[in-house]
Amino acid sequence: MNVVDKIKGQLSSKKLIGIIIGIFLTWFIVAFLVYPNLNLLKLTFFADGRLSLEPFQKLLHSSRALKSLLHSVVLAVSLVVTVNIVGIFLVLVTDYFDIRGAKLLRLGYMTTLIYSGIVLVSGYKFIYGDHGVITNFLVQLFPSLDVTWFKGYWAVLFVMTFAVTSNHVIFLSNAIQKVDYQTIESARNMGASTFYILRRVVFPVLKPTIFAVTILLFLTGLGAVSAPIVLGGRDFQTINPMILSFGQSVTSRDMAALLAIILGVFTLLLLTVMRKIEKGGHYVSISKVKSELKKQKINNKLANAIVHAIAYLLFLIYVMPVIIIVLFSFSDSYSITTSTLSWNHFTFDNYAKLFTQASDFKPYLVSIVYSAVSAVIVVILTLVVARILHKYNHKLSTVLEYAMLIPWLLPSTLIALGLIITYDSPKLIILNNVLTGTVWILLIGYVIVQIPFTLRLLRAAFFSIDHSLEDASKNLGAGTFYTLRRVLLPIIFPSIMAVLALNFNGHLADYDLAVFLYHPLFEPLGIVIKNSSTDQVSVDAKAMVFVYSVILMIISSLTLYLVYGRKAK
Amino acid sequence: MRKPLLIVLSFVLSASLLLSGCASTNQANSGEGGQAPGKTTSADAGKDGTKSLVVYSNSLSDGRGDWLKEQALANGFKLDFVEAGGGDIANRLIAEKNNPVADVVFGLSTINYENFKEQSLLEAYKPVWASEVAEGLNDKEDYYHALVKQAIVLIYNSKLFDEKTAPKDWTDLWKKAEYHGKYDAPSTFGGGTTRAVLAGILVRYQDPNGQYGISQEGWDEIRDYLKFGYHQAEGEDFYANLASGKTPFGPMWSSGIQSREEQYGVKAGVVKPEIGVPYIVEHVAIVKGSKNLDTAKQFVDWFGSAEVQGEWAKKFSSLPANEKALEAAPKDIKDLDASLKTQQIDWQFVAKNMDKWIEKIELELLP
Structure with missing residues (x-):
């Protein structure tokens, strides 16, 4: 009797946990992933209960809005092309071809992992902008050059191309390790050229990863804010700044929502196309015993020289902004306004100021806390979901997976607007709380936008676990939780850490989402940096931006080192 | 394996404590007020x-x-x-x-x-x-x-222009080719001064049949105002441009004039239109x-x-x-x-329509 009771007790407590998790997930999905977005749709088209096409008419009359929309799409499509070219080249250089100094190159290419957004754009501006190093150099060569040459579409595309290769550097280089070396060798023995092997053996393995990063790329391009604002100039403005300005005014919110929805439609379109292409052919590596990839020599001497040259040129492009930011952080305001560097203007004052003035330190705290807390919440949440997906395979779990991937379809602007519009008045679903004007709304925003990416990675990690391990553990008498804790989690631990680090770093200097949702008294770093780099602020504030940026890079590097550096040892 | 997890966890724990700390001070700041x-x-x-x-x-x-x-x-x-x-x-x-x-x-x-x-x-x-x-x-x-x-006025660089050569009213800026490209025109409309300037121009064309209470002529004026003006690039400052002569004309609020004159060493001349200036x-x-x-x-x-x-x-x-x-x-x-005349403006009418005006300007009129 006793034993039966015990079993019954265990069963029901297990069930109870299951039910609680189920209720929680349902609530979360409805409250934050579905309802706000539907509400946004409703507000846009059914403002007073009837279908209204007024926002559409307004939009059609606005050549400026249409042009900005077009720019956003053009940028997104161009980025898909340029970033894939650059990104794949980077990965081939660091992981496939035998290039001298590949390790150093890799470090350079990884700089985008430690800084992003507005900081990165300002860094590039200091090199190619009005008083930039490169501009000064070019003017000496061609005195007739307009010093403001670095603006518009090409400038934005240039900066963004190099800014968003992070995913290639991480995931594509992982994927390329999975290429079976024996296949490459046999192809070569059969007389295939380097290019042919790349095309027929290497790329098919990379294809799924390329697809995945391409979707992310497209979303980044559509949602671009920082680069177009700073570098776009009058002729190349994208839609997001406009959405932002409309989104802030209550009367114009329907316009903002409509524009955001159009972005969402473009994303859907892309996803459909991608799925079609993806279905076209799946390549599965047939070899069971893989041998490790050996770096390939480029036999053609000329080609080899060219590849080396380009690799190092890219290295320079990647590293220069970082160096400039570090150097300027040690310069006084005179050097910053005039973009000159010299020993006479070397100073530690900026750093001293940071650590003596609490107000200068606060944005860090705010950003670090937001990034860390949201990263952890997302990982816990998606771990639960990934585990469910791993364990069960029925309709409900499929629904769960698709629901969790909703944010992937939506530009972050739309997600932010949905939250603002829905939760600016008490709503029963969140117990009649109001989220606007609280510190929580930005946290929720961060959690939402990180879900799809995190889920994809953690799900993959779970599915790569050999089922026999779990079975063995159970056969030996381990409980579910014990198995999870001592067998499964340790296996996927590296993936968890990687995702944590990427999520954390990714939102440290976030501007694009924060600008919609931040609490006015807790300004995150991205907002502070943007305000001081563009507004008419004192030069001191501009100097602080560099210090902020440097410390940001240090924090990010440390995080990456904790995750990746140790593994390398 | 274990150590980094521990570091991260303890870090995150302290971080969340901080956040909830921030939040609760915020709530404390705004704790139960009225009743107690x-x-x-x-x-x-x-x-x-x-x-x-x-x-x-x-x-x-x-x-x-x-x-x-x-x-x-x-x-x-x-x-x-x-x-x-x-x-x-x-x-x-x-x-x-x-x-x-x-x-x-x-x-x-x-x-x-x-x-x-x-x-x-x-x-x-x-x-x-x-x-x-x-x-x-x-x-x-x-x-x-x-x-x-606060008087919202059109000012000019008094080193380069005087009462005779400066515009007599806002409308001169876009109606007279000599001022084209020489005045500061807004690209963003979140500022109170910009909004007052727009109100001062638009109310001259009040028309109950026009869109948002303004006649087509009024909208054309605003279109020209934005079209022939110079739009600041990121990081530019209007008064610096006024001082350097890049854009010797532009809007200013009256109490902002003096500190800028001192900062840039250039006296501002104030345009005094017949219709008056928005206060x-x-x-x-x-x-x-x-x-x-x-x-x-x-x-x-x-x-x-x-x-x-x-x-x-x-x-x-x-x-x-x-x-x-x-x-x-x-x-x-x-x-x-004492030297300025107050422009007669129906502020209630302005208050009712301002947001729609801004939306129309951002959608259709901004070049």
Whole structure:
């Protein structure tokens, strides 16, 4: 009797946990992933209960809005092309071809992992902008050059191309390790050229990863804010700044929502196309015993020289902004306004100021806390979901997976607007709380936008676990939780850490989402940096931006080192 | 394997504690106010008896914010500022209607306060100095009270132009080719000054049959205004451009002139159109739902007093609405005020339509 009771007790407590998790997930999905977005749709088209096409008419009359929309799409499509070219080249250089100094190159290419957004754009501006190093150099060569040459579409595309290769550097280089070396060798023995092997053996393995990063790329391009604002100039403005300005005014919110929805439609379109292409052919590596990839020599001497040259040129492009930011952080305001560097203007004052003035330190705290807390919440949440997906395979779990991937379809602007519009008045679903004007709304925003990416990675990690391990553990008498804790989690631990680090770093200097949702008294770093780099602020504030940026890079590097550096040892 | 997890976990734990700490101080700042005043003071009083307030304003530039923070602290108020353009501040207040962050708002203009009042965002309170303010500036129902009068004027670089060569009115800027590309035109519309300039132009073309109350002619004027003007690039400063001659003409609020003249060493000439110039009145009001109501009232009493406003006027060359403070105001600004004619503007009409105007301008008229 006793034993039966015990079993019954265990069963029901297990069930109870299951039910609680189920209720929680349902609530979360409805409250934050579905309802706000539907509400946004409703507000846009059914403002007073009837279908209204007024926002559409307004939009059609606005050549400026249409042009900005077009720019956003053009940028997104161009980025898909340029970033894939650059990104794949980077990965081939660091992981496939035998290039001298590949390790150093890799470090350079990884700089985008430690800084992003507005900081990165300002860094590039200091090199190619009005008083930039490169501009000064070019003017000496061609005195007739307009010093403001670095603006518009090409400038934005240039900066963004190099800014968003992070995913290639991480995931594509992982994927390329999975290429079976024996296949490459046999192809070569059969007389295939380097290019042919790349095309027929290497790329098919990379294809799924390329697809995945391409979707992310497209979303980044559509949602671009920082680069177009700073570098776009009058002729190349994208839609997001406009959405932002409309989104802030209550009367114009329907316009903002409509524009955001159009972005969402473009994303859907892309996803459909991608799925079609993806279905076209799946390549599965047939070899069971893989041998490790050996770096390939480029036999053609000329080609080899060219590849080396380009690799190092890219290295320079990647590293220069970082160096400039570090150097300027040690310069006084005179050097910053005039973009000159010299020993006479070397100073530690900026750093001293940071650590003596609490107000200068606060944005860090705010950003670090937001990034860390949201990263952890997302990982816990998606771990639960990934585990469910791993364990069960029925309709409900499929629904769960698709629901969790909703944010992937939506530009972050739309997600932010949905939250603002829905939760600016008490709503029963969140117990009649109001989220606007609280510190929580930005946290929720961060959690939402990180879900799809995190889920994809953690799900993959779970599915790569050999089922026999779990079975063995159970056969030996381990409980579910014990198995999870001592067998499964340790296996996927590296993936968890990687995702944590990427999520954390990714939102440290976030501007694009924060600008919609931040609490006015807790300004995150991205907002502070943007305000001081563009507004008419004192030069001191501009100097602080560099210090902020440097410390940001240090924090990010440390995080990456904790995750990746140790593994390398 | 274990160690990094431990580091990360402990880090995250402390981080979340911090965040909840931030959140709870925030809530403490805005703890139960109305019902239990005694409790409030103990909740938001700092160690030395100072009380904190969140203040929204667009009038904190040129050192105003720092000065006010200092003075207020000496009088027992710890202020947290949220600074942005007048329109942006107004939008934020409206967006936060159901969960206000601000305790007090000051600056902006009558248009905004009329809007706030209509949406019942304000708490009625009659400050002790209300009767000292010039007739007709305060809200009759005591929701907001006037601090400063501000003329929104077109200024020019007096080294390069004089009364004869400068434009006579805003409309000259785009109607006369000689000024094309030489005046500063807005690209963003969140600022109170920009909005007042637009109002000053648009109300001349009021037409009940026109879109949003403005005739087609009026919209064409705005289109030309934006088309023939120079739009600042990121990081540019209007007065710096005025001084350098890049754009010798542009809008300015009257109390902002003096500090810039000193900073750039260039005197500004003021255009005095026949129709007059828009005057905006900056007010102070308490935000409804403020959890620090008592402190907010005390702050308003202190801030609007003749003494503080007089100091403010001396320091930042403003034109106080408080007649007792007016005596302390600098002579220059009083002379300027005397020389300007007030443009007749139906501010209620403006308040009703401004957001739609801005939307139309951003969608259709901005080049």
